[in-house]
Amino acid sequence: MKIIDHINKAKGQTLFSFEILPPVKGESVQSIFNAIDPLMEFKPPFIDVTYHREEYVYKKRENGLLEKVSTRKRPGTVGICAAIINKYSVDAVPHIICGGFSKEETENALIDLDFLGIDNVLVLRGDAIKTEGRFEPDPNGHSYASELLQQVLDLNNGEYLHEEVVRNKTNFCIGVAGYPEKHFEAPSLNTDLRYLKKKVDMGAEYIVTQMFFDNKKYFEFVDKCREAGINVPIIPGLKPITTKKQMTFLPSIFHVDLPDDLVDELEKCNDNAAVREVGIEWAIQQSKELKEAGVPCLHYYTMSRSKVTRRIAEGLF
Ligand code: FAD
Numbered sequence: 001m002k003i004i005d006h007i008n009k010a011k012g013q014t015l016f017s018f019e020i021l022p023p024v025k026g027e028s029v030q031s032i033f034n035a036i037d038p039l040m041e042f043k044p045p046f047i048d049v050t051y052h053r054e055e056y057v058y059k060k061r062e063n064g065l066l067e068k069v070s071t072r073k074r075p076g077t078v079g080i081c082a083a084i085i086n087k088y089s090v091d092a093v094p095h096i097i098c099g100g101f102s103k104e105e106t107e108n109a110l111i112d113l114d115f116l117g118i119d120n121v122l123v124l125r126g127d128a129i130k131t132e133g134r135f136e137p138d139p140n141g142h143s144y145a146s147e148l149l150q151q152v153l154d155l156n157n158g159e160y161l162h163e164e165v166v167r168n169k170t171n172f173c174i175g176v177a178g179y180p181e182k183h184f185e186a187p188s189l190n191t192d193l194r195y196l197k198k199k200v201d202m203g204a205e206y207i208v209t210q211m212f213f214d215n216k217k218y219f220e221f222v223d224k225c226r227e228a229g230i231n232v233p234i235i236p237g238l239k240p241i242t243t244k245k246q247m248t249f250l251p252s253i254f255h256v257d258l259p260d261d262l263v264d265e266l267e268k269c270n271d272n273a274a275v276r277e278v279g280i281e282w283a284i285q286q287s288k289e290l291k292e293a294g295v296p297c298l299h300y301y302t303m304s305r306s307k308v309t310r311r312i313a314e315g316l317f
Pocket of ligand 1: 049050051052095097123124125126127128143145177178183184185186191192193195210211237
């Protein structure tokens with residue numbers, strides 16, 4: 001079932017959903033089931049599965065020289081989605097990205113998803129390769145999420161690459177990313193909103209936000225979206241802080257601010273167990289306020305660790 005239909009069917013009730021990462025290469029699918037099992041009692045109508053592009057690693061050869069090797073540390077997004085649907089009978093939403101894909105490879109992946117009965121995709125540009133400073137598209141790929149979105153829309157119209165006639169029409173519901181604190185490359189929030197509106201005007205049916213720790217930022221973002229004529233559901237993405245390292249890691253990687261009150265509480269913590277308690281309590285308060293405001297869904301970035309998300313969801317769902 002499409003995400004937009006889940007939201008409409010809920011008739012204003014806030015849904016619970018979460019995002020998982022495919023297992024690290026070599027781990028079994030059971031590690032993912034172990035992460036999902038404890039969260040199933042909260043009845044998620046859908047589970048997102050991230051996509052991780054290739055990384056470069058250096059291997060030392062016998063002659064002492066280093067060889068640059070391209071590797072995918074977390075392959076298997078499509079397979080994990082199929083496994084989730086098969087085991088739990090809930091919808092799985094694969095993330096699809098521009099980075100590292102030619103248009104041909106994207107088309108083949110979308111055909112596989114369609115054959116598997118997957119009718120939702122979260123369409124993203126993807127980030128730069130870790131060792132590269134800026135995002136470089138595949139020479140035969142897409143530079144922006146809107147271009148990838150157009151390819152999905154074309155398939156929904158039965159238009160395939162290099163085919164003259166209309167073929168099987170896919171039926172993907174398309175979600176896109178939004179940034180309450182602005183995407184880090186955008187010169188201003190208004191510019192970023194203009195491109196977000198473009199994705200929605202093209203046919204994206206819902207937005208999932210980057211994590212944020214201050215609900216005010218989400219509410220202001222929603223207001224600005226509505227003023228700009230973006231009227232699709234905007235699902236807030238939440239990530240509880242669980243380690244002290246994340247106080248600097250999250251702002252540097254995800255370009256988000258931590259509110260002073262949260263920082264003050266985290267600084268008082270002597271170990272990560274204490275940090276986790278503060279992070280969970282903060283996320284519970286954020287979730288309660290967002291739920292009371294009637295958000296369509298609370299979407300948790302679990303990083304495939306479910307204990308913390310479970311503590312937050314208890315009492316809320
Ligand atoms: P875009 O919409 O393409 O925007 C990228 C930047 O370009 C923005 O600054 C925008 O303002 C600007 N822009 C857009 N269109 C144009 C244009 N036509 N001309 C000029 N500028 C333009 N990454 C992964 O690799 N895998 C994942 O699974 C993944 N999941 C995510 C899930 C969520 C909910 C979110 C919020 C992010 C996720 N990301 C993931 C990260 C995402 O790929 C990065 O944030 C990426 O840098 C931007 O992706 P986007 O889809 O927002 O890009």
